[in-house]
Amino acid sequence: MASQVLLLVLLAIICSVALASDPSPLQDFCVAVPNSPVLVNGFVCKDPNLVEANDFFFSGLNITGNTANGLGVAVTPVFTTQLPGLNTLGIAMARIDFAPLGVNPPHTHPRASEILTVLKGSLEVGFVTSNPGNRLIKKVLHTGDVFVFPQGLVHFQRNVGHGSAVALASLSSQNPGVITIANAVFGSKPAIPSDVLAKAFQVDENVVAILVNGFVCKDRNLVEANDFFFSGLNIAGNTANGLGVAVTPVFATQLPGLNTLGIAMARIDFAPLGVNPPHTHPRASEILTVLKGSLEVGFVTSNPGNRLIKKVLHTGDVFVFPQGLVHFQRNVGHGSAVALASLSSQNPGVITIANAVFGSKPAMPSDVLAKAFQVDENVIASIESKF
Numbered sequence: 477m478a479s480q481v482l483l484l485v486l487l488a489i490i491c492s493v494a495l496a497s498d499p500s501p502l503q504d505f506c507v508a509v510p511n512s513p514v515l516v517n518g519f520v521c522k523d524p525n526l527v528e529a530n531d532f533f534f535s536g537l538n539i540t541g542n543t544a545n546g547l548g549v550a551v552t553p554v555f556t557t558q559l560p561g562l563n564t565l566g567i568a569m570a571r572i573d574f575a576p577l578g579v580n581p582p583h584t585h586p587r588a589s590e591i592l593t594v595l596k597g598s599l600e601v602g603f604v605t606s607n608p609g610n611r612l613i614k615k616v617l618h619t620g621d622v623f624v625f626p627q628g629l630v631h632f633q634r635n636v637g638h639g640s641a642v643a644l645a646s647l648s649s650q651n652p653g654v655i656t657i658a659n660a661v662f663g664s665k666p667a668i669p670s671d672v673l674a675k676a677f678q679v680d681e682n683v684v685a686i687l688v689n690g691f692v693c694k695d696r697n698l699v700e701a702n703d704f705f706f707s708g709l710n711i712a713g714n715t716a717n718g719l720g721v722a723v724t725p726v727f728a729t730q731l732p733g734l735n736t737l738g739i740a741m742a743r744i745d746f747a748p749l750g751v752n753p754p755h756t757h758p759r760a761s762e763i764l765t766v767l768k769g770s771l772e773v774g775f776v777t778s779n780p781g782n783r784l785i786k787k788v789l790h791t792g793d794v795f796v797f798p799q800g801l802v803h804f805q806r807n808v809g810h811g812s813a814v815a816l817a818s819l820s821s822q823n824p825g826v827i828t829i830a831n832a833v834f835g836s837k838p839a840m841p842s843d844v845l846a847k848a849f850q851v852d853e854n855v856i857a858s859i860e861s862k863f
Contacts, residue, residue, distance in 0.1 A: 620710020
């Protein structure tokens with residue numbers, strides 16, 4: 477009996493290590509208090525009664541970063557430090573600006589996979605597989621193209637177009653971390669011993685001084701750059717429908733390289749007055765970035781509060797929707813609108829509330845719905861007839 481208990485304990489420890497990542501939230505949200513003296517894994521939570529829409533909001537991703545540096549690159553992060561509502565949600569993003577010939581040098585994110593979307597220009601991107609293969613998988617991307625970098629792998633981007641370039645990076649951690657290889661190896665404080673580096677890089681010291689989760693895994697020897705590539709997010713979706721909205725998903729089905737990486741994205745197009753109706757993502761938190769136009773967005777906290785937290789966003793603004801909470805977006809501008817959604821699951825799932833409640837197959841019993849919505853069963857039947 478004792479040996480069986482010990483085995484179960486060991487299995488639990490192994491599973492907890494194997495599944496280690498950003499911890500799953502245990503409440504609707506945990507807005508960060510960055511200046512708290514209490515040390516926790518992440519940040520201390522703000523009193524939920526004091527939480528407001530601005531805690532889930534960031535403005536400024538429409539502003540060009542300053543690329544006047546040796547690399548010709550500028551990164552504008554939207555991590556928990558900049559957007560407190562991200563705390564515990566396991567997702568973040570960044571804008572990356574490239575001057576002509578600019579380079580985002582080889583680096584890793586120790587706690588996150590990354591999806592990169594090119595908003596302007598052309599970028600050569602690539603990552604290197606781990607030992608012993610060390611295979612470079614690379615691709616040239618253009619406006620609207622998407623590429624995936626698996627967690628922890630060395631990767632880079634460089635501008636190969638004729639002008640400046642802009643990209644949006646979505647990451648599967650609220651604090652993905654960045655390790656720039658050159659800085660870490662040759663610029664550590666104190667320095668790594670020069671004889672260690674000389675042997676590692678096989679040069680003189682003087683030179684130094686200068687497989688199944690979601691989908692079955694493809695044979696790694698057959699993997700190619702196109703497995704991590706998606707083209708088409710520059711193409712407007714067809715909003716000629718009753719809601720005036722079109723969603724172009726980039727999930728593992730569309731981009732196989734996302735499999736097991738815990739991140740996905742989507743383009744959302746809105747016609748004038750278009751609405752992305754109340755829905756939830758059961759397996760993902762979401763960061764929404766407005767690329768064009770103005771959107772009113774909001775989410776509702778869980779029972780018993782059922783508080784609506786909403787905000788009007790404009791081009792370059794960012795808003796966070798915590799995992800599983802009912803949320804919506806609607807176009808309140810004078811023309812069409814476009815947004816980019818980053819999600820913390822390769823398959824976030826979508827439950828549109830009206831469809832699920834009034835359009836399930838088979839239908840939910842009408843008396844159950846009548847009691848739930850406190851209306852006559854004839855009203856329920858009328859609504860159901862539309863789905």
